[in-house]
Amino acid sequence: AKLGCELIELGPINRSIHKIDEEVKIADLPRLKGLYQGLLEELIG
Numbered sequence: 001a002k003l004g005c006e007l008i009e010l011g012p013i014n015r016s017i018h019k020i021d022e023e024v025k026i027a028d029l030p031r032l033k034g035l036y037q038g039l040l041e042e043l044i045g
Helices: 026-044
Strands: none
Touching: none
């Protein structure tokens, strides 16, 4: 990212984040779906 650009990183936090074979717990998927869906609806309506 260019200097001065703001960003938000969101998603699951776990031991495999940003590593080979990154994984997400199945139990976290409904919450993540809602988070990403709500964000996209706000951004692109």
